[in-house]
Every structure is written in C-alpha cells, then in structure tokens.
Amino acid sequence: MQELDDYINKVKHLPPAPRILPELLRLLKRDDVDNSKVVTCISFDPSLTASVLQLCNSALYSPATPIGDLNQAITWLGFKQIYQLVAAVVGSRALGPAQTGYGINKGELWEHSVASAVAGQLLARKLGDDENMVFTAALLHDLGKIILSEALEGIYTKLVEETQQHQQALLDAEKRLLGVQHAEIGGRLLARWKFPENIVTAVWFHHQPKAAAPHDRLAAYIYLGNLIAHFLGHSYGHQALALRGRTDALDILGLSPESLPHHMIETVEQLALVEALFHPPV
Amino acid sequence: MPSPTFVSGFEHRVVVGIAELAVSNNPNVILTTYSLGSCLGISVYDPVVHAGGLLHIMLPDSGIDAVKAADKPAMFVDSGVPALFRACYQLGAVKQRMIISVAGGAQIMDESGFFSIGRRNCDALAQLLQQNGLQVSAQQVGGMVNRTMYLRLATGEVRLKVSGEPRETILYAGA
Numbered sequence: 001m002q003e004l005d006d007y008i009n010k011v012k013h014l015p016p017a018p019r020i021l022p023e024l025l026r027l028l029k030r031d032d033v034d035n036s037k038v039v040t041c042i043s044f045d046p047s048l049t050a051s052v053l054q055l056c057n058s059a060l061y062s063p064a065t066p067i068g069d070l071n072q073a074i075t076w077l078g079f080k081q082i083y084q085l086v087a088a089v090v091g092s093r094a095l096g097p098a099q100t101g102y103g104i105n106k107g108e109l110w111e112h113s114v115a116s117a118v119a120g121q122l123l124a125r126k127l128g129d130d131e132n133m134v135f136t137a138a139l140l141h142d143l144g145k146i147i148l149s150e151a152l153e154g155i156y157t158k159l160v161e162e163t164q165q166h167q168q169a170l171l172d173a174e175k176r177l178l179g180v181q182h183a184e185i186g187g188r189l190l191a192r193w194k195f196p197e198n199i200v201t202a203v204w205f206h207h208q209p210k211a212a213a214p215h216d217r218l219a220a221y222i223y224l225g226n227l228i229a230h231f232l233g234h235s236y237g238h239q240a241l242a243l244r245g246r247t248d249a250l251d252i253l254g255l256s257p258e259s260l261p262h263h264m265i266e267t268v269e270q271l272a273l274v275e276a277l278f279h280p281p282v
Numbered sequence: 283m284p285s286p287t288f289v290s291g292f293e294h295r296v297v298v299g300i301a302e303l304a305v306s307n308n309p310n311v312i313l314t315t316y317s318l319g320s321c322l323g324i325s326v327y328d329p330v331v332h333a334g335g336l337l338h339i340m341l342p343d344s345g346i347d348a349v350k351a352a353d354k355p356a357m358f359v360d361s362g363v364p365a366l367f368r369a370c371y372q373l374g375a376v377k378q379r380m381i382i383s384v385a386g387g388a389q390i391m392d393e394s395g396f397f398s399i400g401r402r403n404c405d406a407l408a409q410l411l412q413q414n415g416l417q418v419s420a421q422q423v424g425g426m427v428n429r430t431m432y433l434r435l436a437t438g439e440v441r442l443k444v445s446g447e448p449r450e451t452i453l454y455a456g457a
Contacts (some may be wrong), residue, residue: 039387043351094403102446103446121354128444164426169391183296225399230319230390230428231319231321231399231400232321234319235317236446237445238446238447239444239446240428241319241320241388241426241427242390243390243391244392245390245393245394245397246392247394250396260397260399261340261346263342264340264341265347
C-alpha cells in the first residue's frame with residue numbers, strides 16, 4: 001500500500017479527481033433521492049453544469065423544447081441519466097488527454113473507457129445488477145494508466161518489447177518494469193478519492209475478477225466490458241490486446257462463452273445511440 | 283452500395299464503420315476502416331476495372347442472429363463476404379480477377395479458447411474462401427494489435443496502421 005501511495009505521490013500531474021461521483025453514488029443509493037441535493041452537488045461546478053446541459057440538449061436525447069436547467073433535466077431525463085452524463089463529463093476530463101507512455105493518442109483511452117462502461121452496463125442490466133455502479137467502475141477502470149504513463153514515457157519501447165517478444169500481459173510487463181501495475185494504482189487512487197469500497201476493489205482486481213471477492217461480480221463486469229471494448233476495436237496503444245483470458249469472469253456471472261457475440265452486437269448498437277458520450281463537452 | 287461520386291480530383295477517405303461495407307470505382311477514394319480489434323477487415327479489388335470494396339465484419343457466423351444478418355449482412359463473415367463480392371460485381375468486377383487482402387482478427391492471451399473471437403473470424407473466412415475457390419493475396423491477422431486498414435481505389439494498394447506504431451505499412455502494393 002505504501003509503495004502505491006509513494007508512487008502516486010511522486011507523479012507530477014495527477015488527473016482531476018472526479019470527487020462528485022462518489023457523492024452522487026451515495027445519493028443515488030437512497031430510495032427517496034432528493035433532487036435539490038443533487039442539483040446543489042452538480043451546480044458547485046459551473047462548467048460541469050454547462051456541459052451536462054449541453055449533452056441533455058444534444059442528439060443524445062433531442063428534447064422537443066430545450067432543457068434550460070438541472071432541475072428540468074432531472075425531471076425530464078431522471079437522475080440515472082443525469083448521473084451518467086456527469087460521469088461522462090468528469091471522466092473525460094481525467095481520461096481524455098493523450099498518454100504517450102502507452103502510445104495512447106488524445107481521446108483513445110476515453111473512447112475505450114466509454115465502450116467498456118456501456119458494455120458492462122448492458123450486461124448488468126440484463127443480469128439485474130446495479131448498472132450505475134458497473135458503468136462508473138468500468139468507466140474508471142484504466143485510471144491507473146494515467147499515473148503510470150508518465151513513468152513509461154522513456155521506456156515505452158521496452159514495454160512493447162516485453163509484451164511482444166516475451167508474450168507477457170501488459171499488466172505483468174508494467175509490474176516487471178515499474179514494480180507496480182495500473183489496476184492496483186487505479187484502485188488505490190479511487191480509494192484516496194473516497195470511492196465506495198466495491199468500486200475500489202473491483203478496479204484493483206479487474207484483470208483477476210476472482211480475487212476481488214466479495215466484489216467479484218463487479219470486477220467480472222469490468223473485465224468483460226473491457227474485453228468487449230477491445231474486441232470491438234475501442235482499443236489503444238501497441239499490443240492493445242495483451243491481456244489474459246479469465247474464464248472465471250464468465251463463471252462468476254453465470255454466462256456462457258457463446259453469449260459473448262450477442263453482447264458484442266448489443267454493445268455496438270448501444271454505442272451508436274450514445275455516440276455523443278465519446279466527445280463530451282468539457 | 284457504391285460510394286458517392288465526387289467531382290473533385292482530391293483523394294479523400296470514405297470511412298467504413300463496424301459491420302458495414304462500401305465499394306467504389308472512384309480513383310480518388312481511399313476506403314478506410316478504423317480499429318479492427320478482433321474484427322476482420324476484408325478488401326477486394328479488380329485491377330482491370332479499378333473497382334473494389336472494403337468490409338468490416340465482427341463475427342464469424344450469421345446463424346446466431348438471422349434477423350440481424352438480414353438487416354446488417356456486413357456484421358458476419360458468411361453474409362458479409364458474399365454481399366461485398368456482389369456489390370463489386372455491380373461495378374463490373376469479375377470474381378477471378380479479385381485481389382483479396384485481409385487484416386485484423388486480433389486475440390487476447392487465452393488458452394481456454396472461450397474468448398477466441400478473432401481466430402474464429404479468420405477460420406470462418408478461410409473456409410468460406412476455400413469453398414469458393416478463392417485465395418487471399420495478402421494478409422496480416424492475429425496477434426494482439428489493433429489495426430486500421432486502407433484501400434486506395436486508384437491502384438488497389440492496401441495499407442495498414444497498427445495502433446501505437448508511428449507509420450503505416452503496405453500490405454498489398456497494388457498496380
């Protein structure tokens with residue numbers, strides 16, 4: 001733990017913390033969500049408020065009459081929809097920039113994150129789990145890469161070599177070269193940002209879902225969401241698919257491997273509908 | 283579905299999305315399909331009439347969803363490849379002259395085979411082409427990389443761009 005904290009502490013550019021998300025998730029958990037509390041919470045960030053309203057009025061929903069303020073937006077679209085828009089805006093602030101340490105161009109990590117989140121969300125909806133929780137966790141699963149990218153900048157070719165020539169998973173190559181890997185760094189960062197424990201643990205173990213117990217279901221959603229995103233080409237950097245197959249992700253959720261193609265098709269169709277999330281106004 | 287004819291003499295990219303196909307005989311067009319992942323990019327080109335097409339398929343077998351296959355034949359190998367050839371024939375292309383190039387079908391590190399969508403796509407294509415007496419002229423498939431594919435209609439040249447690599451490479455040199 002200390003090692004991870006030391007690592008995070010010495011990074012020059014920490015991403016902007018999406019502190020509003022754990023707060024909203026707590027509000028969302030209650031049966032009687034208080035709209036005014038939600039509005040106060042979002043309004044605290046004027047540029048976030050403007051971006052959310054812009055998305056409300058975009059092709060995403062195409063409202064018949066323009067939505068003018070957050071109260072109206074929540075009444076019309078519901079809290080869950082608004083939550084996702086907030087997550088998209090604050091998430092892209094952190095995950096949007098290029099990460100040269102991984103050979104990631106501007107917007108690529110964000111696109112991957114959205115695709116993973118949508119794929120995970122659809123699975124959760126089908127299996128009756130909390131889809132906002134899954135959406136959030138999958139959206140932020142690669143947060144640790146932002147931290148490691150800085151350190152990898154000088155040794156990027158080495159990372160490619162490790163994965164390509166020695167057939168190592170990207171995660172193992174990071175561990176060998178840096179002593180830490182992106183999943184645990186991301187989990188630790190989310191813990192420091194006061195995200196709920198299930199998200200922290202699931203992100204921490206999103207490449208080994210079984211190890212995330214008792215939050216293994218959430219980790220399995222992230223794992224499969226991540227996988228589907230890569231399969232569909234919402235991927236980035238060199239050796240983009242250098243990750244290990246974990247059949248336990250299927251076992252944990254009671255899914256058959258034959259169901260994967262169907263989930264891929266559903267994800268492609270949903271992504272076409274929420275295309276605006278790939279380029280949120282920030 | 284031929285791409286629209288532009289009057290300008292400038293080369294321009296026409297993007298083929300996932301589960302889509304496009305054909306053209308416009309020498310200014312470069313058909314482009316981004317980020318193949320485990321999907322396959324399949325290009326065909328008839329060097330005599332300078333017509334060709336590009337297909338971005340997701341999955342091997344339309345049997346899993348017949349309704350989807352009718353709506354979006356380009357989603358599957360077994361429905362997409364015949365649709366691609368048929369669309370090229372409308373531009374005067376002839377089967378025996380077609381130059382076929384293939385890219386994509388990337389894989390994760392998976393011994394179980396449960397996640398081998400990329401390999402199954404490649405296998406389905408190989409089988410279909412063999413049944414029809416067709417051969418692939420150039421291919422770069424498998425591995426763990428994400429590829430983007432370009433077909434230049436003027437020459438039939440096929441280029442690839444691998445994510446994380448600085449430059450494009452030539453998969454098929456063309457005329």
